[in-house]
Amino acid sequence: MQDFLSLAMSRYSCRAYAPTPVSDAQISRILEAAKVAPTACNLQPFRLLVLTGESLKKIEKTAWLYGAPLAIVLCTVESEAWQRKYDSQNFAVVDGAIVMTHMLLEATEMGLGTCFVGAIKTPLLTEALKLDPALRPQFIMVAGHKAESEESKPHPRHYERKSLDDLVTYLN
Numbered sequence: 001m002q003d004f005l006s007l008a009m010s011r012y013s014c015r016a017y018a019p020t021p022v023s024d025a026q027i028s029r030i031l032e033a034a035k036v037a038p039t040a041c042n043l044q045p046f047r048l049l050v051l052t053g054e055s056l057k058k059i060e061k062t063a064w065l066y067g068a069p070l071a072i073v074l075c076t077v078e079s080e081a082w083q084r085k086y087d088s089q090n091f092a093v094v095d096g097a098i099v100m101t102h103m104l105l106e107a108t109e110m111g112l113g114t115c116f117v118g119a120i121k122t123p124l125l126t127e128a129l130k131l132d133p134a135l136r137p138q139f140i141m142v143a144g145h146k147a148e149s150e151e152s153k154p155h156p157r158h159y160e161r162k163s164l165d166d167l168v169t170y171l172n
Contacts, residue, residue, distance in 0.1 A: 007109055012158045014113030015066045016151035017144035021052065022070040026110055030072070030143070033106035039095035040082035046096050047135055049073040059140075062125040063117050066151075068142035073125065074100055075135040096138045103141050113146035 034048055051059060051071045065071055074096050081092035100116055107114045117140040125137045146152040
């Protein structure tokens with residue numbers, strides 16, 4: 001087991017996968033990581049749709065799946081999310097992003113490649129999966145065993161990080 005900072009630094013967007021399926025045990029661990037993710041007031045305003053095998057064909061035209069053998073669609077339920085009372089900011093998307101991060105890091109811990117897909121065609125995805133109108137698809141996590149190719153390696157931008165001096169201001 002690696003320390004958290006090493007784990008976080010090792011995660012990157014993998015865009016090429018081997019056809020080897022992700023095991024049920026690995027999927028269960030990823031879903032457990034989602035379940036324990038913190039959400040505002042612990043309201044857990046999300047639903048996860050797990051697609052493997054033939055079911056992936058339902059969503060292949062809605063987003064780049066990069067040939068991954070596993071896709072988890074994260075949908076939010078805005079009516080179940082905490083809202084900040086001062087400006088009515090709904091935290092469903094924030095909670096969803098936290099849940100996605102937990103799943104991505106758990107998959108990375110197990111040695112799987114992952115990609116956080118935000119560029120999704122939500123109307124097509126909603127139609128393809130026949131989603132209840134209360135569910136709003138926000139993101140897709142694709143995961144699997146990395147292919148032996150350049151596309152499965154980190155993009156050079158992965159290593160470009162702003163300095164903390166550019167990102168942090170200490171206030172007295």
